Amino acid sequence: MTAPAPDGALVRFAREVGATGPVAVEGGRTRWDTGGDPAAGTRLLRAPAGIVEHRPEEMTVRVRAGTAVDELHDELAATGQRTALPRRGGTVGGALAVGENDVCVLGRGRVRDAVLQVRYVSADGVVVTGGGPTVKNVTGYDLPRLLVGSLGTLGLLAEAILRTNPVPAVSRWFRAEGAVPFKAFDALFRPSAVLWNGCTTWVELEGHAADVEAERRALVAATAVAGGWSECDAGPVLPPYRWSLRPSELRRLHEAAPGGPGAAGGAGGPGEAGEAGGHGASIGEPSGLGELVASIGVGTVFSSRPAPPRPPSPALAALAARVKHEFDPGGRLNPGRSVDPAGSVSPR
Amino acid sequence: MRGRPVSADPLVAALCAVLGRDRVRDDAAERALLAHDASVFAGGAAGPVCFPTSTEEVRAVVRIAASHGSAVVPRGAGTGLAGGAIPLGRPVVVVTTKMNRILEVDRDDRIAWVEPGVVNLDLTKHLRPLGFHFAPDPSSQQACTIGGNVANNSGGPHCLAYGVTSQHVLALDVVLPDGEVVRLGGLDAEPPGYDLRGAFIGGEGTLGIATRIAVRITKNPPAVRTLLLAFDSIEEAATVVGRVVAAGIVPAAMEVMDRGITVAVENFVHAGYPVDAGAVLLVEVDGPEAGTALDAERIAEIGRAGGATSVRTAAGEEERALLWRGRKTAFGAVAQIAPSYYLHDTVVPRAALPQVLRAVYEIAERHGLMVVNVFHAGDGNLHPLLLFDPREPGTLARVHAAGREIVEVSLAAGGVLSGEHGVGVEKRDYMPLQFSDVDLDHQNRLRRAFDPACRANPGKVLPSGHSCADIQSLERLPAGVWA
Amino acid sequence: MTTLGLDPEELGRCVQCGLCLPSCPTFRVTGDESQSPRGRIALMRAVEHEGAPLSAPVRRSFETCVQCRGCETACPSGVPFGHLMARTREVIVQSGLSTSRPVRAGYAALGRPRLVRAAVRAAALGQRLHAVPASAGLPPLPLRQAPLRRTGSDAHLFTGCVMDACQRDVHRDTVRVLAAAGFGVEPTGDRVPCCGALHAHAGLGRAARKLAAGAVRALGDGLPVLVNSAGCGAAMKEYGRLLGSDAARELAGRVFDVSEWLAPRMANLPEVRPLDLRVAVQDPCHLRHVQRVHAATRAVLAPFVRELLELDDDGLCCGAGGSYAFFERREARAIRARKLASIARSAPDVVASANPGCSMHLAAAGVPAVHPMTLVARALGAQGGARGAQGAQGRLGS
Known part of the structure; x- marks a missing residue:
């Protein structure tokens, strides 16, 4: 009666992983040095690939870790669906191991909220199932959430069941110069993204056509910018590094930005905006964010400069170490990689 | 215990030294009361009952309990339905109801810091003037606490669109079972490290005690439409639910009630529920005005095409509130039919709903039991309530036998054991039906990392053969508990 | 056992x-x-x-x-x-496990109206002489009260024990409002000294039943019995269950809260300029949770005040609870603190409460609590040029 047994591909993967020797899984290498390179001598494997089962009426998809994210999105798009995984190349397993959210996270949801079930190969080489196949489930401990973002240090992802969502009828991007991005964010009910680079603001609106149009009007009314809002094909190009800030810290960033309410003069280059970023108290004393795109209401800042490490408290580090030790007592899974303290630094 | 001076029990004396005598209760009455929650399980036995008011006090209680070799069980309002807060083996019970302050609301970060004893609905009422709410809305939301929501990763009707508790908790201050205090998660976009926040939520008090919780606050939707559809049969209602989702609509909530429960509910709320229908489907859509109206129309169409005998739209906020009050008090209302109920909480794929529901009625009939169904149809989360009179000899055995069959049917249909109530003590022995030994061993590893010494809520979640379950036996109320 | x-x-x-x-x-x-x-x-x-x-x-x-x-x-x-x-x-x-002899004597006195009035006068005198400390938790009490006169025979007006001794002004306002609507009433006065509600709450069942039986005998004429104390009205509506007799059930069936009775007869009252007051409605528990007629209070008040405000505590008790505020002072005050906070959030000019226990408990904490009938009487009086009705606590508009 337990969940259907792992299929042959997963069993073969488990056999490859085995129970001894340092081992890591290679995906599309789009985020390979996140958390550090695996130690020398680490055996590199590929996870099994393929979409096992897409059930549009259940809004779920069972997919193997080695599947390309693009392939998954294409399959889903054929039935008018999508997932929270950021569409930036790479594999499903890699995207889950890193755990980064899409830049339009407000509209697409967080990656860790989309994972219903994981199957991973443990340090002793057996397939473990955590979570369940249904869209709602609190049976037992939440291993799926623990695995997302764990960089393959607790188990090697082999397969996942993801929640899917209908693609909205309409998705439109708008941009304006000199708009106060927070006014835009507060005026909108459920924007998919509000991005700001120091002078330009981009907004993605999604939903029924009439709602998107109404939201657009609300946006125009709330921000009153001289040049007005123009429609564009996509959001900005994102600088390579991710900083994780509180949404409220972005407001302070804005206040201090050239052209912001705290500065005299017109819009400055985005490169200078970061010099005022020292307000981000929770991120230590950064020398600056450099060129940036900030995700308003979320707190992610895409920057040209790497974020400083944020070491955890001793008690939290001890707890994390106990978790690592329980799941991988011999330290053979992705040796040399660590989710702490460099977890917020991920070159693109 | 009665009549013995406080100091006679060194554990109680030590607790009193920290909390004062009026916030440590050790009389038989208090301990007997806290041996129960809202479930039917009757094997609990509480030790001293503590009412801390701060993280520091919780930490002190946990440390004192540990130094006396006693386990600790946290408890909120005691509205759990799986026995998660039922103390086994006389542990120290840590009641969080006096930690009920809303500490901070930050509209820029869209969060509220709350203490664990804050009542779910109180937070939403507090946020109402600001235009926000706390999205998880379990049916017990008028009574249950946020701490309990965190422990059970609670859902509720509106988690269909908004997601369960874990999606709405950003950070937690937790007293670990060894007395260390850690902050899990963070208010920033992507806190570094393992997602121990996510791992902690739904831990049912076995991973520590949350003493401060940062929850996400959600903007109130500009428009809401609530539809009540009547059907001749529950299978028709369930089929329509699947068709709505297949049409690419994600309503805020989709709830089904069968005739038995609808009659009981209507008798209490007088909301105008159709008592002659085989089943009713309550659907709510929300969001911007135009799309909400459009979705409501399409749902009504799908409903009519699927055999709805009537489609009614709530005329205003008052009618809407009344309909929801009916749905949310449904469990209590069954007492009008029978004095006790036992329910399961399985989730099945939406497409399997009609077939599983048929099986549920068949199982109940075969065991000579009455069953009523009220459930979160949108995400396939069943709540079959087996109604019985515990005074009838032999009934409980039949109830448990029928319950097990319902679980088996649900899992065979590709479902899971619990959608939102948690495993607690009621369902822990069903866990091997869903998970292999290896799976359970890995869950236990997570638990062991948080609680190597088995001090936090022992005997819950994992079945015997795994973890701390072994050290507890589930006996009847110990004889002489009142002496 | x-x-x-x-x-x-x-x-x-x-x-x-x-x-x-x-x-x-x-x-x-x-x-x-x-x-x-x-x-x-x-x-x-x-x-x-x-x-x-x-x-x-x-x-x-x-x-x-x-x-x-x-x-x-x-x-x-x-x-x-x-x-x-x-x-x-x-x-x-x-079982002899509770309720001391002096307390029982106190309850026994409630059935003896002259004794109650004498006690209230003594306390009122004490207040004037500053011999009764504020910590006693009493609202300002009246020293002298003129007798209530019969105005007709459309209905009885139940006057009760403590309320008649402390808040006869409210009875007077009620009589005035009913008269404006064209109804004359017979005050029950000493014929029905007490409804027995407080006794029933205290577990003094025998005394409660004796008082109830007395009321059933005295009010057997089939006229409606109007009650302006929510606690008394609730108790009298439950006489059928308390006594189990047909006569008791018959009486219970014609007991009405005065607002409940007036609400469908509002057309009888003249249209007047509303009082320039924002009024928060405090629902006495026994009106809202037992009689469940609290909507009538709003229906009656609405035409006579500028604005009605709802408290945001879903009708949670204020802690008065009849004699509860005297015997469980600590709990009663803790409960009242929540109500005071709720009242503060709605920021009214006055609070309307249809129960003497509640209004006295709130008044003792400085809340300008008045009976709904007092507000209506004042609105009617102000229009007619007559003396404006004064609240029981005399704080209206202050």
Whole structure:
């Protein structure tokens, strides 16, 4: 009666992983040095690939870790669906191991909220199932959430069941110069993204056509910018590094930005905006964010400069170490990689 | 215990030294009361009952309990339905109801810091003037606490669109079972490290005690439409639910009630529920005005095409509130039919709903039991309530036998054991039906990392053969508990 | 071993869902299961079915209950909590485990109106001489009150014990409003000295039944009985169950809260300029949770005041609870603190309360609490050029 047994591909993967020797899984290498390179001598494997089962009426998809994210999105798009995984190349397993959210996270949801079930190969080489196949489930401990973002240090992802969502009828991007991005964010009910680079603001609106149009009007009314809002094909190009800030810290960033309410003069280059970023108290004393795109209401800042490490408290580090030790007592899974303290630094 | 001076029990004396005598209760009455929650399980036995008011006090209680070799069980309002807060083996019970302050609301970060004893609905009422709410809305939301929501990763009707508790908790201050205090998660976009926040939520008090919780606050939707559809049969209602989702609509909530429960509910709320229908489907859509109206129309169409005998739209906020009050008090209302109920909480794929529901009625009939169904149809989360009179000899055995069959049917249909109530003590022995030994061993590893010494809520979640379950036996109320 | 003699079906109706918890004032202020309806029912069951003794903590759990019955409107299972608690209290008293002799004497005096009035006058005099400390928690009491006169025979106006001694002005306002609507009333006065509600709450069942029987005998003429005290009205509507006689049921069927009776007859009242006041409606528990006619208060008040405000606490008890505010002072004040906070949030000019216990309890904390009839009378009076009705506490507009 337990969940259907792992299929042959997963069993073969488990056999490859085995129970001894340092081992890591290679995906599309789009985020390979996140958390550090695996130690020398680490055996590199590929996870099994393929979409096992897409059930549009259940809004779920069972997919193997080695599947390309693009392939998954294409399959889903054929039935008018999508997932929270950021569409930036790479594999499903890699995207889950890193755990980064899409830049339009407000509209697409967080990656860790989309994972219903994981199957991973443990340090002793057996397939473990955590979570369940249904869209709602609190049976037992939440291993799926623990695995997302764990960089393959607790188990090697082999397969996942993801929640899917209908693609909205309409998705439109708008941009304006000199708009106060927070006014835009507060005026909108459920924007998919509000991005700001120091002078330009981009907004993605999604939903029924009439709602998107109404939201657009609300946006125009709330921000009153001289040049007005123009429609564009996509959001900005994102600088390579991710900083994780509180949404409220972005407001302070804005206040201090050239052209912001705290500065005299017109819009400055985005490169200078970061010099005022020292307000981000929770991120230590950064020398600056450099060129940036900030995700308003979320707190992610895409920057040209790497974020400083944020070491955890001793008690939290001890707890994390106990978790690592329980799941991988011999330290053979992705040796040399660590989710702490460099977890917020991920070159693109 | 009665009549013995406080100091006679060194554990109680030590607790009193920290909390004062009026916030440590050790009389038989208090301990007997806290041996129960809202479930039917009757094997609990509480030790001293503590009412801390701060993280520091919780930490002190946990440390004192540990130094006396006693386990600790946290408890909120005691509205759990799986026995998660039922103390086994006389542990120290840590009641969080006096930690009920809303500490901070930050509209820029869209969060509220709350203490664990804050009542779910109180937070939403507090946020109402600001235009926000706390999205998880379990049916017990008028009574249950946020701490309990965190422990059970609670859902509720509106988690269909908004997601369960874990999606709405950003950070937690937790007293670990060894007395260390850690902050899990963070208010920033992507806190570094393992997602121990996510791992902690739904831990049912076995991973520590949350003493401060940062929850996400959600903007109130500009428009809401609530539809009540009547059907001749529950299978028709369930089929329509699947068709709505297949049409690419994600309503805020989709709830089904069968005739038995609808009659009981209507008798209490007088909301105008159709008592002659085989089943009713309550659907709510929300969001911007135009799309909400459009979705409501399409749902009504799908409903009519699927055999709805009537489609009614709530005329205003008052009618809407009344309909929801009916749905949310449904469990209590069954007492009008029978004095006790036992329910399961399985989730099945939406497409399997009609077939599983048929099986549920068949199982109940075969065991000579009455069953009523009220459930979160949108995400396939069943709540079959087996109604019985515990005074009838032999009934409980039949109830448990029928319950097990319902679980088996649900899992065979590709479902899971619990959608939102948690495993607690009621369902822990069903866990091997869903998970292999290896799976359970890995869950236990997570638990062991948080609680190597088995001090936090022992005997819950994992079945015997795994973890701390072994050290507890589930006996009847110990004889002489009142002496 | 004590048994409570409770109806097993009524006791068995609770399914422990806990939905009652937030509507219980004592659970709200303590967070303690033993101070909740669900906990109290569990303890009743323990005593009844498991041989649990009526130990001090168990008795304490029962005695701290305000008997507001807010849990009854919250309970989807329909547990008749008020009856279970009244019966439980009665057994405790019969067992000699509670209620001291002086307290019993005090309750006995309630059936003797002259004694009550004398006591209130003494207290009022004490207040004037500053001999009664503010910590006694009493609102300002009247020193002298003119007698109430009969104005007709359309209905009885039940005048009661404490209320008549402390707030006869409210009766006078009620008579004036009814007269404006074209109805004359007979004040019951000393013919019906007390409804017995406080006795029933205290577990003095025999005294309560004696007073009730007296009222049934005195009011047997078939006229409607109008009551402007929510607690008294609730008790009298339950005479049928208390006494079990046809005569009692018949009387109970023609007992009305004065607003309940007036609401469908509002067309009889003249249209006047509303008072320039923002009025928060405080629902007495026995009006909202027992009689369940609190909507009438709003219907009656609405035309006569500038704005009606709702409190945001879903009708949670104020802690007055008849004599509760005297005997459980600490709990009563903690409960009242929540009500005061709710009132402060709605920021009214005055608070309308249709129960003397509530208004005195609130007034003692400085709340300008007035009876709805007083407000209506004032609006009518101001229009007609007559003397504006004064609130019982005389704070209107101050």
